[in-house]
Amino acid sequence: MATDDLKSAALSSSQDFYALLSISPAASESELRRAYRKTALKYHPDKVGPSNIAALEKFHLLQLAYDVLSDPAVKELYDNARRAKEAKVERDRQFEGRRRAMKEDLERRESGVKRKREEDDNAEVEFERELRRLAEDGKRRRKEREEVSRREMEMDERMEKAGGVSAEESVRKNGKVNGEVPDEDRSVTLRFPLAEGTSGIDEAEVTSRFERFGGIEHTVLREKKLKIDGEKHRQPYKAAVLVFKSVVGAHAAVTDFLKTSKSEPETYGIFEAVNWATGKEPDYIPKPPVSSRRNSQEPAAPPTPLPKAKVPRVSKFVEELNTPVQQNGGGGLKKVPSFGSFKGTPVKGQNSPSLDEITMIRLKNAERRRMEEKIRREEEAAAAGEAEADA
Template sequence: MASNDDLKAHAASNQDFYALLGISPATAESEIRRAYRKTALKYHPDKIANPTPADIDKFHTLQIAYDVLSDPSIRQLYDNAREARLRKQRERDMMDAAKRKMREDLEARERAGAAEMGAGPRGVKRTWGSGTADDDAEEKLQREIDRIAEDGQRRRREVEERLKREAEEEEKLMQQEEEDARRAADRSSQKVDRSQEGGANVPELERAVKVRWVREGRGLDLDKDRLSSLFTPFGKIESVVVLKDKRQRLGDKREKKTVATGVIIFASIVGAHAAVLDSEKRIRQSSGQADNDWSAIDSVFWASGNQPDIGAGADNHTASSAENGAASEPAKPAAPPKPSFNFPGVKLDGAGKKPGKAPSFGSFASAAAAAGSSKSAPNTSTNGTSTPSMEEVTLMRLKTAQREKERKALEEQLRQEDEAADAAEAASHGT
């Protein structure tokens, strides 16, 4: 196949490639290939016993025609040039027709004048003014020819200017697309500093908690809006999703009940921690209160099945003293298994939390330091905000995957037990 520049040069050819292949300008690309193969067999040097130079030239022209018409961009250039040639030919035909008409009218008038002169008296000399009509006809014909020529030139200029504008617009569009692609690539390659986000750069799975309740009593009316109002005090919520209800066995008696599950994704992992840690206390406090939505909640746990390993804190008083530089007392060992967090400048209650307000993310570094964690320290910004390091996030994901595997195994065991119990119940009814 010829190069792109050669094809562009052939696109300006005066030869009609469509007529050469025996197809119409609206023919599809597959039909062009079929027509080329069919026509090329007639002039292929290997298919002709004694090929002449004309046959070889014709075969070469067929190859050029196929290369030009099979490339969409080159074909468009050829179609534009071909349309311009056809338009010029039509203008020339119209001009020739006008010339012929005017010439025929002039000859008819001359014949009529000659006939009138033949019918008059002989020997009368023709006056000088008798040729004025012929001169006017010639001048009129010349003016019409000039007008048609000027109109054709004007049309050609308009077509050329239009094609030039279209080419410039297409080039600008291509440049704009290239610039947009380059900017998108630059944006994707830029590193984003999320040290100020306060734990928002943690994956959604690590910032999500699951809420489970029984579809009985007050639990019948729990929906996304009421769940959002219940958990908003722990921190900003990105989204709330209520999953499909399931029949599960609950309690010591393993009774089947309709259980609803909701997933709450917090904007920060701090809100998720506060929800998991404080929800148990609120559920206990609302026990026996029929008008409290917390009484309908059965449990609140991490959506990943495992608590993210951000670092367990020591005693609140010890962590606070270490962060404020006032370590007057020795650190006490962490009594509860749950992690605790220290927030400087905030008055804490007995449970280590400020009621009604979600803690900030700035305590994770101090909590991890107080606990003497052997993991790498998280990145800390100028205002004291910290985020989990890559090593911590990786460990969290590994533990999450292990916990998910164990959860699926437990679900499968419970499902088999349910099937066995259902089969036994069906068998007892059948007997």
């Protein structure tokens, strides 16, 4: 075969001549010759016959392979072309791998975008649903507040007409509406100095002493050191948080404690700084009118001194409720009745603020105003009688 034909065959052939002869590219010339003879005998026309076309084509291909590989110059061309084809196959394989990876990554991204879009759509639907729910809930709450306000106004009108009807009876006649009161609105704080006589007071003892104001759900007691005004060093104290079952009980504990501690010093004299746990009275508790203090001729008793930034100060409402009313004739002081003087103040087992709780406070404020007015009239009558007697 001509050299040009061999070169053309070496460059364009798709056959692997080394694999065809079952030798390695580094085989020697003698190994190439032996391999060719051994393989060619199997497909020689004299052995397989002229009718075996496939064997004849294989024999001619073996001859071409031997001619290409036995010529060093042509073999070099074939090796270079073979390596180039193998490199191309490898590049194609790597490219296919990268293409497949890019395709899979693109599919994942598209899937993620689709999922994110679905999540956004679901979130938007959920948001709109929540807005509708909040709007409906707000509308319902507004109606409830309007109903509560209407009932409170009716209750005030009935109390003005009823006159001597007790708070408990009025609440029972007019019904109640329950609602949830947060624990902090039913919680009060107090403290007492830690000394030899008070070290044995535990949570159960504190609970038993303050249950007179109302049922208590639980009590938390812990020791701490407080800086008291006028003292150089911090003093050991026990601080307690009492969660009442009813806001009425908590209110009674805050407002009636000063009077109770004076009347029963052996039981309550050790306790200090009884106040709301939040530092202020709940907003929904009815406030007494400003005129309730106009008849008082003495300033209100100051609240229990508290360490700065440690225990919240007593609210102004607590001071007002504990303001004494002085007689015009100088015959002593008459205390304004507190919540504890009304039957049914500690409503044990009641764990929700209700219209009856708020109404109870409102009724007691009204009762207190009537008592003040009665005392004022009696004092005016007594003063007028004394003036006539002097004349």
